[in-house]
Amino acid sequence: MVDIAHQAAINPASAKDAAMAHARVPLTAIEPGQWRALAQRAIEPNGYYLPAWELAVSATARGRTGAQALPAFDGSSTRLIGLMPVISLWQAWNIPLPALVSAHPYGTLCSPLIDRDCSAQAAPRLLQQAREAGAHALILRDVALDGAAMTSLNDTLGRSGLKPRVLSSYIRASLDATRDADKLLHEGLGAKKLKELRRQRHRLEEHGPVLFDVARRPDEIRPALETFLQLEASGWKGKRGTALLQDAGDATFIRRAVPALAETAQCEIITLRAGTSAVAAGIVLRHQDRAFFFKLGIDEHFAKYSPGVQLTLELTRHLCADPAIASADSTASADHPMINPIWRGRFAIGDVLIPLRRNDPVVALIHAAFVARNVARETARRAIHLLRK
Known part of the structure; x- marks a missing residue:
């Protein structure tokens, strides 16, 4: 492994590149046993971020290949305590701004894996990994807004004086089993x-x-x-x-x-x-x-x-x-006509913008770009609807 401190003394720019590469790694670089063990201890279940599923998605699935990972380790750097599969904002939506977006695992749930035994360590380290990867913001797509993973991240942000922004949300059906x-x-x-x-x-x-x-x-x-x-x-x-x-x-x-x-x-x-x-x-x-x-x-x-x-x-x-x-997630869209009358439990799913630095003007640009993209998509959707009438 490259000695980043030694490299910094020789070439600060290349040292920064090395640190960024270390912060964000290929999903295949995560040891499968460590990943499975973290999934067993995860503070919130997410079947779509199990290693067998997400590795298969990232390898071949249409429009979902090439995901990387933000890993978080404990103080000894031997135990994986957090994992967030990500792609760049450019890869997600062709927006050339420094943000990372949760990789979409085909199922509509992207809540990251956070170790329930040390969530107070895992959540801040995941955010720090994103900073070290060069990101000014994280966009978490399709996360359970009141889930344990998002609560842990919100607690970390609050201690740093940072506030997440819910970009969009909807209510989804679930089953109390x-x-x-x-x-x-x-x-x-x-x-x-x-x-x-x-x-x-x-x-x-x-x-x-x-x-x-x-x-x-x-x-x-x-x-x-x-x-x-x-x-x-x-x-x-x-x-x-x-x-x-x-x-x-x-x-x-x-x-x-x-x-x-x-x-x-x-x-x-x-x-x-x-x-x-x-x-x-x-x-x-x-x-x-x-x-x-x-x-x-x-x-x-x-x-x-x-x-x-x-x-x-x-x-x-x-x-x-x-x-x-104990429960089942329909992973269905809002107001799904088949599942909603049968599974009457409800919970909120949304896209969340997480700033990684205080008073950062780049975050405002990222937010504005996301809003503009959504407006353009909605305008196009309405135009297609009118043309089909």
Whole structure:
């Protein structure tokens, strides 16, 4: 390793470059055992920043490759106590300003991994790593605004006289898996809707016995994954060109990540079958006591039986019956028409701008650039909407 202090005496500029390179490293430079151990101690679960998932995303997934890591170590520099996958602001949005942005791991959650046993050390060291990497600000995308990771970062910022800015936010559906599933579903959907869903299920049974299957082991999860990929590609995502199977990089990522997580019991594929036909399937990640509902695919030939809803009802019962799971994140968009009526828990997700220096005019420029980008995107969206009318 380069001796930065020695280099500084010879060439201050190159020493600064060396320090910046040391502060931000390739994700592959993080020792996998250290990363997994940190994930087990993380103050807030995030299945999308588990090493098997994020390394696969960063290697091949469409538009998400090339992420680096801000690592934080304890005083002995031997124990990893914090990890934040990042990309540059230029790589994220083509904005040429000195900021780092949380790397998007395909799932819509970017809360960093912070060691619960020493969060008071981990959070400030992550921010210091960002400073040493040359950043004037961090933009954390899709973080749980009231989650433990953001609370830890907010505490650190408060001690430094710095204030984060919430750039955008929305409310997302979640499941309280500690409750009785049938009571929860009755409260959420009501007797009339549940009766209609039972009628649809009985109609579905005309095509064969309806079975809910959970694939967990690597040998059983691989064929279940292929079933899911075919279902997803056969539906509206396939028509829109956004199904995982339609991009070679996306297909490689998911085929690498899912079996790898199954090795540590952190992923499962759920499938609803009517006779020999798979009518719906989904991917569920598991981290600590939380599940993450990643994606859903359905056979639209069975659309009149609400196969996606039927699968979600079964998933709800499955998770509520599992003592290892306390909650589930839908990772869905705001006001999602399918999941919101079923999973009635709510929490706030948002993009947060974190200044790294006090009274820094560059942070104001970064904020203004982000606002201008959002205004331009919204203007373009409205224009496209008008043109389609």
